[in-house]
Amino acid sequence: RVKEAAEKLYVDLTAQGIEVLFDDRKERPGVMFKDIELVGIPHTVVIGDRSMDNGHFEYKSRRDGEKVPVEMDNIVAHLQGLIK
Numbered sequence: 001r002v003k004e005a006a007e008k009l010y011v012d013l014t015a016q017g018i019e020v021l022f023d024d025r026k027e028r029p030g031v032m033f034k035d036i037e038l039v040g041i042p043h044t045v046v047i048g049d050r051s052m053d054n055g056h057f058e059y060k061s062r063r064d065g066e067k068v069p070v071e072m073d074n075i076v077a078h079l080q081g082l083i084k
Helices: 002-015 029-039 049-053 072-083
Strands: 043-046 056-061 067-071
Touching: 002 049, 002 072, 043 072, 049 056, 056 072, 067 072
Parallel strands: none
Antiparallel strands: 043 056, 056 067
């Protein structure tokens, strides 16, 4: 379910012309979060079972570091508003 949601989000974002780095490696989350910081990814969307159970994805901006829940149906519009 998480992989399916991530793949759909990837397709939706790339269709809007938003460049996406889709990290689907078989690594522990801590390793992937560390790599996000090293590479300097400006916007991060974390998709997990718990957040999906609550109807949202977790968004984090590199600028302020604050984690914000964003409704699953609104994530593309949320990112478009931040990027454009």
